[in-house]
Amino acid sequence: MEAVLLVHGDREYVRQPGEELQTDLGVLDVPEDVRHGDELETHLGERFVAQKLRGPDLFEHFERTGAPMMPRDAGLVMGHTGAGGGDRVLDAGTGTGVLAAYLARAGAEVTTYETDPAFADVARENMALGGVDDRVDVRTGDVTEQLDELVEEGPFDVLTLDTGDSAAVVERAPELLTSGGFVAVYSPFVESVRETVEAARDGLTEIRTFETIQRRMDVSDRGTRPSTAGVGHTGYLTFARKE
Numbered sequence: 583m584e585a586v587l588l589v590h591g592d593r594e595y596v597r598q599p600g601e602e603l604q605t606d607l608g609v610l611d612v613p614e615d616v617r618h619g620d621e622l623e624t625h626l627g628e629r630f631v632a633q634k635l636r637g638p639d640l641f642e643h644f645e646r647t648g649a650p651m652m653p654r655d656a657g658l659v660m661g662h663t664g665a666g667g668g669d670r671v672l673d674a675g676t677g678t679g680v681l682a683a684y685l686a687r688a689g690a691e692v693t694t695y696e697t698d699p700a701f702a703d704v705a706r707e708n709m710a711l712g713g714v715d716d717r718v719d720v721r722t723g724d725v726t727e728q729l730d731e732l733v734e735e736g737p738f739d740v741l742t743l744d745t746g747d748s749a750a751v752v753e754r755a756p757e758l759l760t761s762g763g764f765v766a767v768y769s770p771f772v773e774s775v776r777e778t779v780e781a782a783r784d785g786l787t788e789i790r791t792f793e794t795i796q797r798r799m800d801v802s803d804r805g806t807r808p809s810t811a812g813v814g815h816t817g818y819l820t821f822a823r824k825e
């Protein structure tokens with residue numbers, strides 16, 4: 583049994599079966615045989631529901647290191663590349679591992695690189711929490727220094743890149759990808775989009791960049807309109823394909 587989401591009103595915690603949850607609501611022992619939908623009581627009589635952990639919970643509950651990809655951007659990556667069951671995905675950098683875990687939960691086998699050893703350790707723990715440690719190989723190292731070996735290890739169906747030096751990997755994408763495979767690059771700043779696109783023009787096709795904007799709607803008694811709180815922009819996503 584994988585980790586469960588423990589929900590009490592608008593409060594949520596993630597624990598593995600057999601673990602203890604201690605909060606101001608009391609101490610809760612999560613049974614080894616906990617099932618989704620079980621109601622569990624703390625020693626103070628407060629009730630939690632044990633829910634199944636799903637993709638968006640990874641973003642909320644993984645321990646954070648590198649800025650994690652938001653669920654909407656993970657959705658765009660998966661929608662535009664079709665990444666899913668049976669695919670081999672090369673991902674960098676791992677960071678918190680949100681994108682890697684989304685891809686693995688969709689059935690892909692993910693090899694992901696993280697330069698920072700401490701971040702890589704946290705990502706391995708996050709993969710275990712997300713129940714995908716058997717499908718995500720978190721490797722400590724700089725992906726740009728492993729490209730010759732990765733070309734040998736490939737081909738990959740999809741490359742997902744979220745680092746400042748993604749263009750260096752995109753330059754080698756024609757060698758890393760299988761025919762019909764996609765590269766997806768997340769860029770927080772528009773300046774790196776140009777670098778990525780110029781690298782992709784040398785050997786890839788179907789090059790497209792999207793600004794990702796999402797507006798939450800507020801639905802109230804007064805009326806319905808886009809929320810005035812928060813920022814709708816997260817970054818830019820560039821996709822390209824190998825013929």
Ligand SMILES: C[S@@+](CC[C@H](N)C(=O)[O-])C[C@H]1O[C@@H](n2cnc3c(N)ncnc32)[C@H](O)[C@@H]1O
Pocket residue numbers: 647648649650651674675676677678679680681682695696697698701723724725726744745746747
């Ligand atoms: C923005 S985070 C990635 C977040 C990740 N996509 C997620 O969904 O959680 C970028 C990470 O890439 C790592 N990184 C930067 N350059 C790298 C490289 N050349 N090879 C491997 N990792 C790299 C950084 O240490 C950082 O943790």
